[in-house]
Amino acid sequence: MLASMKDVLLDQLAACHNDESWFKPSITILNDVSVNDAIWKAEDDPHSIWExxxxxxxxxxxxxxxxxxxxxxxKSTTTNDETFELDHLKQDEASWNETMQRLSNGFAHWREVITNxxxxxxxxxxxxxxxxxxWGVISNLCIHNAYHIGQMMLLKKQVQKYRS
Incomplete structure (x- = not known):
């Protein structure tokens, strides 16, 4: 039996969110990331995990x-570079937890909307x-998510190495 478009999109979103399949999902990667880890930047990388x-x-x-x-x-007037910005006045545990929850809720919301x-x-x-x-736009959005989730994983490994 062939999977439907919905099935494929839901699978892609789950892989990005909380289904450990081919790569670590965002929820697993961010689970034990501290505020300090989330704002840390490698010398050659312009963005932090939080950004x-x-x-x-x-x-x-x-x-x-x-x-x-x-x-x-x-239509948004926000530039792509602005989407990475971090509020330097709100770099605390509560704000980081809110960011992680908002990211997780976004994936869950997408899955609910597509299901229905x-x-x-x-x-x-x-x-x-x-x-x-x-369906193509959502599929490409999932690829975009997977790309950046991979970046977060690499940054997490770098910050762990740097801190040890």
């Missing part, structure tokens, strides 16, 4: 809002985005 988490939150929330609102929403949508929604074309179909 990457902020970037993923921005894009996941932006695209789910577009999906839910049928692509009729106010009609297949026709996934096949719908997005005229304002290269006439791409929703």
């Amino acid at each position: 990457i988490a902020n970037h993923l939150i921005f894009w996941n929330e932006m695209w789910i809002n577009r999906f839910i609102n049928d692509d009729s929403f106010e 949508c009609d297949d026709s929604k996934l096949e719908k074309i997005i005229p304002s985005y290269f006439n791409a179909q929703w």
